[in-house]
Amino acid sequence: MAIANTNIEMTRINPLAAPTWHRLKVNDTPVRLADPADVLRASCRIEGNAGEGYWTGELSGIRTGAGEAFTNWIRNTGIEAVRIRTDENSAPVRMHIAPAETAHTAVLPVDIIADDNKELTVIMDLTDGPKPCRGALAVQTRIKAGAGARVKLVQLQLTQNTVQVYTDIGVEAGENARIEIVQLFAGGADVYAGSEITLRGDGSSSRVFIGYQGAGEGKLDFNYNAVHLGKNTDSSMTVNGVLRDSAEKTFRGTIDFKTGSSGAVGAETEDVLLLGETVVNKTVPLILCAEEDVKGSHGASIGQLDEEMLFYLGSRGISEQKAVDLMAGARISRIVREIGDETAEKMTREFLGIDDE
Numbered sequence: 001m002a003i004a005n006t007n008i009e010m011t012r013i014n015p016l017a018a019p020t021w022h023r024l025k026v027n028d029t030p031v032r033l034a035d036p037a038d039v040l041r042a043s044c045r046i047e048g049n050a051g052e053g054y055w056t057g058e059l060s061g062i063r064t065g066a067g068e069a070f071t072n073w074i075r076n077t078g079i080e081a082v083r084i085r086t087d088e089n090s091a092p093v094r095m096h097i098a099p100a101e102t103a104h105t106a107v108l109p110v111d112i113i114a115d116d117n118k119e120l121t122v123i124m125d126l127t128d129g130p131k132p133c134r135g136a137l138a139v140q141t142r143i144k145a146g147a148g149a150r151v152k153l154v155q156l157q158l159t160q161n162t163v164q165v166y167t168d169i170g171v172e173a174g175e176n177a178r179i180e181i182v183q184l185f186a187g188g189a190d191v192y193a194g195s196e197i198t199l200r201g202d203g204s205s206s207r208v209f210i211g212y213q214g215a216g217e218g219k220l221d222f223n224y225n226a227v228h229l230g231k232n233t234d235s236s237m238t239v240n241g242v243l244r245d246s247a248e249k250t251f252r253g254t255i256d257f258k259t260g261s262s263g264a265v266g267a268e269t270e271d272v273l274l275l276g277e278t279v280v281n282k283t284v285p286l287i288l289c290a291e292e293d294v295k296g297s298h299g300a301s302i303g304q305l306d307e308e309m310l311f312y313l314g315s316r317g318i319s320e321q322k323a324v325d326l327m328a329g330a331r332i333s334r335i336v337r338e339i340g341d342e343t344a345e346k347m348t349r350e351f352l353g354i355d356d357e
Contacts, residue, residue, distance in 0.1 A: 011073065013066045013166075014194050014223035017254040018288055026250055026284050028067070029221045031192060034105035034136070036076040042106035042137060043129060047094040049087055059111045059142040064170030065194025065223045066140075071168075074109055074140045081109035081142075086118035086149075092341060093122045097139060098129040099163060105136040112153075116146035116174070123154040123344050126165060133159075138166035145177040147201060152180040154339050158351045159187045161216060167193045175201030175230070182338045185212040185220065186352055196225040199233035199264075210239045211335030213328070213352075214247030214279070223252045226268075228261035228294070239270040240335050242328045248280040255296050256288040264291070268298040273331050275304070275324060329354040 012028040019027045064071055084093055099106040114120045126137060137159065145151045157165055165188040173179050185191050197206045206226060214220050226235035237253050255266035272281055285298035314323065333354055339345045349355070 011069050013070045013192060014221055014252065015067045016223065016252050016284065017225055017256055017286060020284075026252065026282055029192065029250070033073050036073060036078070038105070039077045039079070040100040040104050040106045041079050042108035042139070043098045043100050044082060044108055045096040046082070047096075048091050049093070058113065059144050062142045062144065062170040062172050063196050063198065064140065064142065064168045065196040065225055066166070066168035066192070067194065070166070070194070071140070074107060074138070077107050079107050079109060081111045083111050084120075084122060085113045086115050086120045090119060093120070095122065095124045097124055097126050097137070099133040099135055099137050100129065105138065107138045110139065110141040112141065112143045112151070114143070114145045114149035114151045117148040118146070119150040121152040121154070123156075123341055125156045125158055125344070125347065126167070127158050128160050128163065134162045136164040136166065138168075140168040141170070143169070143171040143179070145171065145173045145179060147174040148176045149174065150178045152340070153182070154341065154344060155181070155183045156344060156348055157183070157185045157188060157191065158348070161187055161189050161218065163187075164189050165191045169195040171195075171197040171206070173197065173199050173201055173204040173206065176203040177201055178204070179206040181206070182209045182335065183211070184332070184335055184348060185210075186332075186348070188218065190219040192221045194223045196227060197235065198227045198229060199235060200229045202230040203232050204230055205234040206236070208237045209335050209338040210237070211332045212241040212249070213244070213332060214242070214249050215244040217246050218248075220247070220249040222250065225254045225256060226266055227256045227258065228264040228266060229258050231261060232263040233261060234264070235266045237268040240331045241270070242273045242275060242331050243279040243281060244275045246276060246278040250282040250284070252284045252286070253298065254286040254288065255298070257291045257294040257296065259290045261291045262293040264294045266294070266296045270300045271331065272300070272302045273304070273328060274302065275328065
C-alpha cells in the first residue's frame with residue numbers, strides 16, 4: 001500500500017527476544033516509516049475523566065514490544081503524549097482514535113499511570129476518520145502500574161482495509177499489580193503489533209487476550225513478550241485468530257524468566273483457523289529461562305474447518321459460506337467476550353458482523 005509521505009530508510013521492528021535462524025525470516029520485520037517531520041498527530045476524542053496527567057520522564061524507560069527503533073521514531077516526531085492517570089472515578093476512560101488526514105501517517109503516543117492500589121480501565125477504538133484514508137495510524141501506549149494497582153487496556157482496531165496500523169505497548173508492573181490487555185485486530189491493510197509487559201514487582205501478574213482476522217493479502221505481524229523479574233509472578237497469553245484468502249501472519253510470543261524470578265509461572269496458547277489455500281501462518285512460541293524454580297508452557301492449535309461439521313451444518317440447511325462465517329465468528333467471539341464493556345462489545349460485533357450470543 002502506497003503512503004504519500006516521504007519515506008526514510010527501512011526500519012526493523014518487532015524483534016524476537018532471542019534471534020533464531022535468519023532464513024526463517026521471523027527475527028524481526030522490515031517496514032518503511034514516514035519521515036518524522038511529515039507525521040501528523042492522530043485525532044483523539046476522550047470520554048471520561050483522564051485524571052491529573054501531568055508528569056515528565058516517568059515512563060520514558062519502559063520497553064515496548066515493537067522495539068527501540070520504533071520508539072525512537074515515535075520520539076522523533078515530537079508529538080506530545082496523551083496522559084492519563086487514575087483518580088477517584090472508577091468509570092472507564094474511552095479514547096476514540098482516528099487518522100488525521102488522508103494519505104498521511106498519523107501518530108498518537110499515550111502514557112498511563114495507575115497509582116498504588118488504584119484501578120483504571122482504558123478502552124481505545126482505532127477507527128477511520130471522517131474521510132477515507134490510505135495512510136497509516138500508529139499508537140504507542142506505555143503503562144506504569146504501581147503496587148497493588150489494577151489496569152485493564154482494551155484496544156479495538158476497527159479501521160478499514162486501506163489503513164496501515166501500528167500498535168505498540170509497554171508495561172511495567174509493581175508489586176502485586178494486575179495487568180489485563182484485550183486487543184482485537186479486525187481490519188487494516190497491514191497490522192504491526194508489539195507488546196512487552198515487565199512484571200517487576202513480586203506477585204505481579206498479566207493476562208493478555210488477542211483476537212485477529214486476516215483477509216485478502218493483508219499482513220499481520222506480532223511480537224509479544226512477558227518478562228518475569230519479580231518472584232511469584234504470573235503471565236498468560238491467549239491468542240485466537242482467523243486467516244482467509246492469501247493473508248499472512250507471524251506471531252512471536254516470548255515468556256522470559258529472568259534471574260531472581262523464582263516461583264514464576266507463564267503460559268501461552270494460540271488457536272488459528274485457516275480458511276484459504278494460500279494463507280501463510282508463522283507461529284513462534286519461545287520460552288527463555290535463567291531461573292530454576294519456574295513453570296512455563298506454550299501450545300498452538302493450527303487447522304482448517306472440520307468437514308464433518310460442515311456436512312452436519314449443511315444437513316440443517318446452513319450454506320457452506322454461512323457455516324464458515326459462523327465458525328470464524330466463534331473464534332473471534334471468545335476474545336470479544338473478554339472486553340467486559342457492553343458498549344465496546346456491541347461496536348465490535350457490529351463491525352465484524354457477529355451476532356450477539
